[in-house]
Amino acid sequence: MNGNPSERPGTLEKALKLNLAQRVYGTFAEIGAGQEIADWFFRAGGASGTVAKTMSAYDMTFSDEIYGKSARYVSRQRMMAMLDHEYQIVQERLAAKRGDKTTFFALANTVRAKGFRDTKEECHGWMGLRFQTDPLGPSNDIQLHVRLLDATNARQAEALGILGVNLLYAAYHLRYHLPTFLHCLMDELSRWRVEIDMVDFSGPAFEAPVYQDRLVALELVRSDLSDAALFGANGEIWQASDILYKRPVLLNRGSFDPITRVNLDMLEQGGRAFTQDFGSKAENHIEILEITMHNLLCMEDCSVEYDNFLARADVLQSLGKNVLISKYAEFHRLSGFLSRHTQEPIGIILGLPLFEELFNERWYMDLEGGLMEAFGRLFRNQVRLYVYPAGDPMTGKVRHARNARVSRAQQHLLNYLFDTGCVHEIPNGLDDHIFQTSADVRQMIQNRDDRWRTLVPSIVLKSAPWMAI
Numbered sequence: 001m002n003g004n005p006s007e008r009p010g011t012l013e014k015a016l017k018l019n020l021a022q023r024v025y026g027t028f029a030e031i032g033a034g035q036e037i038a039d040w041f042f043r044a045g046g047a048s049g050t051v052a053k054t055m056s057a058y059d060m061t062f063s064d065e066i067y068g069k070s071a072r073y074v075s076r077q078r079m080m081a082m083l084d085h086e087y088q089i090v091q092e093r094l095a096a097k098r099g100d101k102t103t104f105f106a107l108a109n110t111v112r113a114k115g116f117r118d119t120k121e122e123c124h125g126w127m128g129l130r131f132q133t134d135p136l137g138p139s140n141d142i143q144l145h146v147r148l149l150d151a152t153n154a155r156q157a158e159a160l161g162i163l164g165v166n167l168l169y170a171a172y173h174l175r176y177h178l179p180t181f182l183h184c185l186m187d188e189l190s191r192w193r194v195e196i197d198m199v200d201f202s203g204p205a206f207e208a209p210v211y212q213d214r215l216v217a218l219e220l221v222r223s224d225l226s227d228a229a230l231f232g233a234n235g236e237i238w239q240a241s242d243i244l245y246k247r248p249v250l251l252n253r254g255s256f257d258p259i260t261r262v263n264l265d266m267l268e269q270g271g272r273a274f275t276q277d278f279g280s281k282a283e284n285h286i287e288i289l290e291i292t293m294h295n296l297l298c299m300e301d302c303s304v305e306y307d308n309f310l311a312r313a314d315v316l317q318s319l320g321k322n323v324l325i326s327k328y329a330e331f332h333r334l335s336g337f338l339s340r341h342t343q344e345p346i347g348i349i350l351g352l353p354l355f356e357e358l359f360n361e362r363w364y365m366d367l368e369g370g371l372m373e374a375f376g377r378l379f380r381n382q383v384r385l386y387v388y389p390a391g392d393p394m395t396g397k398v399r400h401a402r403n404a405r406v407s408r409a410q411q412h413l414l415n416y417l418f419d420t421g422c423v424h425e426i427p428n429g430l431d432d433h434i435f436q437t438s439a440d441v442r443q444m445i446q447n448r449d450d451r452w453r454t455l456v457p458s459i460v461l462k463s464a465p466w467m468a469i
Contacts, residue, residue: 011162011188012044014169019046024131024172025094025102027053027086028164031063032074032111032125033153036161037168052090074112076143076242079126082108087130087139105131107168111160114153122340123148123156124241129167133205140203142171144185145239147195159193178210182223197226198239213237214313218306221293221327228326228337230288233317244341248285250274251324251338252349253331256291256312257438258460259319262388263289265430267321270349270386273424277384278345285345289316290324290334318459330363332377345382352390352399355423359406359414375413385423391435398434401425 009017018024019041028038028051038054041047057063060073067081087106094104111125128143146163148156163185170184185196199220201211209215217229217237230238252267267287275282293309313323328334331348338346357363358378359371367373387401402425406414417423436455444452453461 008184008187009169011040011165014165015040015044015050016046018168018172019044019049022049023101023103024050024105024168025052025098026050026090026105026107026131027055029082029086029106029108030054030056030111030164031058031082031109033109033113033148033157033160036157037107037109037164040161040165052094053086074110074125076126076145076239078110079108079128079143082106082110083128083130083141100135102135103132103137103172105129105168105171107164109160109164111148113148113156113160114151122241125160127160127164127167129171131168131171133172138204140171140205141201142167143198143200144196145198145241147197148193149191149195150193155193159189162188163194163196175205178216178219179223182216182219182225186225191224195226196220197228198237200237214310215306218293218309218325221325224327227328227333228324231313231317231323231325233320233322235317238322240337240341244286244338246344247342248274248278248282248344248346249288249338249342250282250285250347250349251288251290251334253290253292253334253354254351255438256289256316257308258312258441258456259289259315260433260436260438260441260455261457262430262433262436262455263438264319264457265433266349266351266388266426269388269426269428270347273386273426274345274347274384277347277421277424278382281345281382282347285347286322288322288324290326292326292328315459319457330374331358332374335378335380335383339381339383343381345384347384347386349386349388349426351388352401352404355385355387355401356404356406359404359410371410371413375417379417379422384421385417386426387423388426389429389434391429391432393435398429400427 028035030037035054035056038051041050057066067078067085070078070081083106086108090104090106107129109125109127112123114123124145124147126145128141130139130141132139148159150156150159166185166187170181174181174184199216200213201216214231214237220226221229230240230243232238250271252270254263256263291309291312309325316323326334328337361371364370364374389398389400392399401423402418404414433455441452441455
């Protein structure tokens with residue numbers, strides 16, 4: 001296994017190596033950015049060793065005739081239809097002739113690349129590979145979603161072609177080690193050009209625990225291939241552009257380590273306020289609990305932290321909650337992520353201490369406009385904050401958002417945010433529970449103080465990570 005990027009072959013060398021193997025054979029079906037993947041194999045020489053067919057059903061009528069109608073042409077559904085169709089044809093037409101000595105594949109992508117008269121629509125696409133690891137063996141799938149960040153169509157198409165070669169090469173040569181596999185996808189690429197925000201593995205070649213869906217998603221974020229991973233309450237890994245498309249979003253940011261009854265009350269009260277504010281526009285909104293893992297990005301061995309994140313996700317999903325794990329420390333970047341996927345109302349629920357931290361200017365040293373630019377980005381479109389009160393253990397009193405502790409110079413800004421409806425105050429907390437945070441609960445558990453049991457939902461009492469302390 002070759003884990004060092006500098007020691008792995010370049011894109012053209014990878015294509016040539018696959019061509020000369022005379023064992024990997026199949027179809028390239030590409031829609032939206034030319035036939036850039038297949039082109040590498042033709043340029044490398046010996047393409048007859050790999051390429052059974054290349055095609056691009058670019059016209060929608062042709063595409064519908066071949067793959068069936070689809071509500072969205074750049075979607076996972078369309079990519080899956082392409083894989084199903086093309087892989088079946090390869091098997092039907094070639095299995096009898098060479099199936100006993102060949103591993104077949106179908107590689108498909110459907111992409112929205114930058115157009116000639118383009119608007120500000122996001123450039124992205126779906127890529128999928130269905131392949132055998134052994135002749136006559138079962139098939140395996142790798143599906144990924146990619147954002148194309150280059151400024152021109154030509155550069156986006158080039159990036160997509162490199163990514164496709166990397167995917168096919170990694171599937172056959174680097175699939176035994178997840179971090180190496182994922183890093184290989186970015187060989188000769190960079191995050192300035194491509195973001196891979198979802199990879200899904202299935203089939204006997206990808207067994208747990210190495211290729212557990214949520215572990216893959218976390219590794220994407222930690223490896224800086226993606227900014228966030230979205231886990232559905234149903235246990236699935238979701239692609240944000242599909243799930244959030246044209247939907248209102250209500251998000252609660254916290255550590256949830258462990259989740260407390262206050263956290264659930266925050267979500268309930270924030271949801272009511274969100275619905276009151278936006279009325280019918282808030283209907284069918286999706287609830288998300290978000291945890292940031294930005295401090296994990298520079299660590300080498302993340303197995304313990306992964307276990308911690310996944311344990312928290314298990315509890316939240318058991319409560320029927322969707323979970324977003326992101327690398328966003330700053331709220332304006334989190335807001336930007338949500339706004340990228342939906343133009344519908346967005347509500348963000350947070351506690352008063354975290355709200356006060358938004359006014360700390362040290363978070364915005366990288367922005368030319370500092371605090372004011374960050375707030376401008378945070379509240380663009382239809383974003384509102386719902387601030388839950390906090391208990392002050394020093395005074396025994398409850399503090400509310402309108403009395404947030406900000407500097408004298410920032411008081412006018414605080415008033416402005418309330419006057420314009422950007423920030424809403426949640427007036428009542430959950431009895432005296434608001435004096436206890438998740439950190440306090442953790443400390444109680446460590447101190448063998450059984451009072452913590454009254455501060456958390458019952459599901460936490462059955463959760464092994466906390467009971468083992």
